[in-house]
Amino acid sequence: MPPQSLSAPSAWxxxxxxxxxxxxxxxxxQTQPEVFYGQLADDAVGHVSHYTDLAGARMLDVGGGPGYFRTAFEGAGATYFALDADVGELAGLGDIAPRTVLGSGMQLPFADGTFDICYSSNVLEHVDDPWRMADEMVRVTRPGGLTFISYTVWYGPWGGHETSPWHYLGGRRARRRYRRSHGHEPKNKFGESLFAVTVRAGRRWAASQTAGEVLDVVPRYNPARARWLSRVPLLREVVTWNLVIVLRRR
Incomplete structure (x- = not known):
């Protein structure tokens, strides 16, 4: 099935x-999260709209965080639900918003086929069983609905998050170096709240899918002309900052 351009096809x-x-x-x-997450959220609305109409859609954001994505998706007409495991993240912009649930992405507290869209951005690399979370996202998406998964690739330039580029020497070593340099642990602690997730693993999971039709497996931030790079073994791991997997639920 080809991608649909319904909500804002010319905007993205x-x-x-x-x-x-x-x-x-x-x-x-790190210094101006409202700039970074605001731009990313606006871009996400355009990206998801490339495949399906957001107006009136019931959507779940797994790991929704402090609210930048809520504002953007609700502005596009979606009925937005957020799930997060951390109250602190959810309250980042003030009070916790309605339709917010505390829970685990690896055991989503929703029935099968509950949502028109199940979305997650930069969360998969923060759980220790990422493909279980991906399976759960597909499970709660209704037949014909969209599952949109985006995650930071470990061997990409930002794989270690704030410990980059020292993560290329090993996640634990990068974590120790950060602690020595700054006097405290990084926000994203390798082995606890940050894990190595690769392009290869994402493509393998997508290829194994029987519950959903894969619409796209592409680098999120690369321009269209460079997207073929995500198909080249080894090279794809270092030139891909973030991988997107999009499925239509069967």
């Missing part, structure tokens, strides 16, 4: 200009 395209804008936003993730 994987152009070089878009890639440059998002890469620049990465530079201020």
């Amino acid at each position: 395209a994987p152009s070089l200009r878009r890639s440059v804008r998002l890469f620049r936003a990465f530079r201020v993730e």
Whole structure:
């Protein structure tokens, strides 16, 4: 089934200009999160709208965080539900919003086929059983609905998050170096709240799917002309910052 361009087909395209804008936003993730997450949330609305209509859609954001994505998706007409395991993350922009659930992404507290869209951005690398979480996302998506999974690739430039680029020497070593340099642990602790998830693993999971039709497996931030790189073993691991897997639930 080809992608649908329903909500805002002209507002989003994987152009070089878009890639440059998002890469620049990465530079201020820690110091100006409202800039980074605001731009990422707006881009996410356009990206998801490339495949399905958001207006009136009942959607779940697994690991929704402090609310930037809620604002963007509700602005596009979706009925937005968020799930997170951390109250602190959910309260990042103030009070916890309605339709918010505390729970585990690896055991979603919803019945099969509950949502039109199940979405997750930059969460999969923070759970110790990522493909169980991915399976759970497909499970709670209704037949014909969309599952959109996006995660940071370990061997990409930002794989170690705030410990990058030292993660190339090993996640635990990068964590120790950060602690020595800053006097405290990084927010994303390798082996506890950050894990190595690869492009290869994502493509393997997508290829094994029987519950959903795979619409796309592509680098999230790369321009369209460079997307073929995600199919080249080894090279794809270091040139892909973030991988997107999109499925239509059977």
